[in-house]
Amino acid sequence: MAKTIQAPLPGTFYRSAAPGEPAFKSLGDVVAVGDTIGLIEVMKSFTPVIAEEAGTLTAFHVENEDAVMAGQPLYDLDA
Amino acid sequence: MGISTIFIANRGEIAVRIIRAARELGLRTVQAVSVADGDMLAARLADAVGPVGPAHATKSYLNKEAVVRAALETGCDAVHPGYGFLSENADFAQMVEESGLVFIGPKPETIRQMGDKARARQEAQAAGVPTVPGTDGVVADLETAKSEAARIGYPVMIKAAAGGGGRGIRVARDEAELSVEFPQASGEARAAFGDGGLYLERFIGRARHIEVQVLGDGERAVHLFERECSLQRRRQKVWEEAPAACLTREQRAALCSSAVRLAERVGYRGAGTLEYLFDDTTGEFFFIEMNTRIQVEHPVTEMVTGVDLVRAMIRIARGEPLALSQEDIVLKGHAIEARICAEDPAADFRPSPGTVSALAVPGGFGVRFDTLLYAGYTVPPFYDSLLGKLIAHDENRTAAIVRLDRALGELTIEGLPTTAPLHRALAANQAVQAGTLHTRWLEEWLSSAPLAVPASPIIATPA
Numbered sequence: 235m236a237k238t239i240q241a242p243l244p245g246t247f248y249r250s251a252a253p254g255e256p257a258f259k260s261l262g263d264v265v266a267v268g269d270t271i272g273l274i275e276v277m278k279s280f281t282p283v284i285a286e287e288a289g290t291l292t293a294f295h296v297e298n299e300d301a302v303m304a305g306q307p308l309y310d311l312d313a
Numbered sequence: 314m315g316i317s318t319i320f321i322a323n324r325g326e327i328a329v330r331i332i333r334a335a336r337e338l339g340l341r342t343v344q345a346v347s348v349a350d351g352d353m354l355a356a357r358l359a360d361a362v363g364p365v366g367p368a369h370a371t372k373s374y375l376n377k378e379a380v381v382r383a384a385l386e387t388g389c390d391a392v393h394p395g396y397g398f399l400s401e402n403a404d405f406a407q408m409v410e411e412s413g414l415v416f417i418g419p420k421p422e423t424i425r426q427m428g429d430k431a432r433a434r435q436e437a438q439a440a441g442v443p444t445v446p447g448t449d450g451v452v453a454d455l456e457t458a459k460s461e462a463a464r465i466g467y468p469v470m471i472k473a474a475a476g477g478g479g480r481g482i483r484v485a486r487d488e489a490e491l492s493v494e495f496p497q498a499s500g501e502a503r504a505a506f507g508d509g510g511l512y513l514e515r516f517i518g519r520a521r522h523i524e525v526q527v528l529g530d531g532e533r534a535v536h537l538f539e540r541e542c543s544l545q546r547r548r549q550k551v552w553e554e555a556p557a558a559c560l561t562r563e564q565r566a567a568l569c570s571s572a573v574r575l576a577e578r579v580g581y582r583g584a585g586t587l588e589y590l591f592d593d594t595t596g597e598f599f600f601i602e603m604n605t606r607i608q609v610e611h612p613v614t615e616m617v618t619g620v621d622l623v624r625a626m627i628r629i630a631r632g633e634p635l636a637l638s639q640e641d642i643v644l645k646g647h648a649i650e651a652r653i654c655a656e657d658p659a660a661d662f663r664p665s666p667g668t669v670s671a672l673a674v675p676g677g678f679g680v681r682f683d684t685l686l687y688a689g690y691t692v693p694p695f696y697d698s699l700l701g702k703l704i705a706h707d708e709n710r711t712a713a714i715v716r717l718d719r720a721l722g723e724l725t726i727e728g729l730p731t732t733a734p735l736h737r738a739l740a741a742n743q744a745v746q747a748g749t750l751h752t753r754w755l756e757e758w759l760s761s762a763p764l765a766v767p768a769s770p771i772i773a774t775p776a
Contacts, residue, residue, distance in 0.1 A: 246694075246695060
């Protein structure tokens with residue numbers, strides 16, 4: 235069953251720890267509880283987006299470095 | 314160099330500040346706006362806006378090409394960079410000038426020269442400005458380190474030549490510690506950075522951060538006395554004062570004249586700040602770096618000197634010689650600036666963007682609030698957390714603290730947590746009131762006790 239995970243806070247979404255680094259997670263990856271999916275930069279401080287549920291990553295709704303608002307769909311998981 | 318329209322290549326409160334100064338000089342302004350900033354106060358106050366790109370600053374306010382293009386397309390003839398963003402980017406300043414626009418700031422070469430810490434240190438030494446005592450480059454072995462440390466004076470910092478950002482630093486208090494630490498530090502540096510090279514520098518444990526404001530027209534420079542910015546958290550200034558109450562008259566004269574020497578030596582143009590560490594146990598001061606731009610804390614200097622620094626910057630940029638001689642600049646009273654940020658001091662200073670549901674701005678004699686806020690404004694999450702600067706000026710430091718506390722009591726920002734409660738606690742703190750501060754004081758104090766926020770003013774008003 236597909237589930238859409240929302241951004242926990244507003245800011246800029248990053249899929250990797252630093253430019254040029256591999257993405258934390260890619261489409262088709264298996265996600266475990268506690269895995270880091272990405273980072274959200276809020277006012278120059280970085281908060282990791284941590285998976286609270288396990289599943290397979292089936293879609294990203296935002297691109298790397300996109301601006302996101304709290305509650306905006308971030309990614310889909312297939313449990 | 315005629316200037317009729319200034320492009321504001323910045324945002325937030327400093328953009329508002331620059332627009333006000335420009336308007337008082339009869340100049341038009343065009344405000345740079347990212348897609349996230351269309352409704353900010355500066356965009357409302359400017360005569361026009363110039364889009365510079367997406368929300369993320371690297372794609373908008375930090376995008377040199379986009380900023381210059383927007384300035385040209387909107388018919389501007391000058392660019393004010395404010396602070397942060399591209400304000401100390403020599404390539405940007407050069408691009409602005411090569412586009413036929415006036416850069417309101419120093420020459421690109423000066424930005425480049427003073428932005429390189431090693432070159433700035435050399436220039437300072439050549440101007441007879443004291444720098445932190447240290448070795449000339451890497452120390453070959455322990456025996457050399459011992460003799461160098463004896464010359465520099467203990468305690469010394471052992472720094473990895475290949476380190477950076479605070480990594481690879483140790484402190485030795487005497488020769489015995491140096492003998493233990495030096496070989497270990499070398500091994501660690503080799504492991505961490507692939508280079509075991511070490512150099513030594515005097516360690517100033519209880520340093521105060523003191524900086525001198527200068528204005529120059531490319532030939533002549535004046536100082537506008539100094540500020541103390543020792544209250545810092547994570548190297549961010551939190552509370553700033555002018556003048557530095559810990560200095561004697563002689564120390565102040567020596568410090569400020571050293572800054573003028575360096576500014577004149579490099580042919581400084583515009584407003585700039587020379588940062589120093591001050592050791593109040595020995596009375597020594599050491600130049601560390603120069604900021605070649607207007608700074609966040611410039612209002613405290615404006616309050617104690619009566620000089621409008623941003624207006625002066627614009628006048629210098631349009632080719633006018635310095636209107637001030639050193640004798641014109643007189644220190645009057647004491648001013649304190651409290652940085653009000655969208656951070657929650659009760660939750661480890663978590664950033665807190667959001668919508669301002671209600672706003673009451675403090676006023677009255679000797680109070681100034683430079684802000685980007687209005688009621689109903691939504692603070693975006695994409696930029697830094699500074700919401701405004703509350704500045705209190707009074708006859709002396711004690712009275713200025715009382716006035717700041719009074720003004721903080723009038724300040725209401727509803728809808729998001731701010732650091733205003735931290736400032737009330739600081740105003741109530743005995744060490745702050747006594748001025749016995751150093752650059753690590755605030756972090757030590759914050760870690761020693763949870764933030765107690767007084768409900769009402771706690772300082773007795775001086776008779």
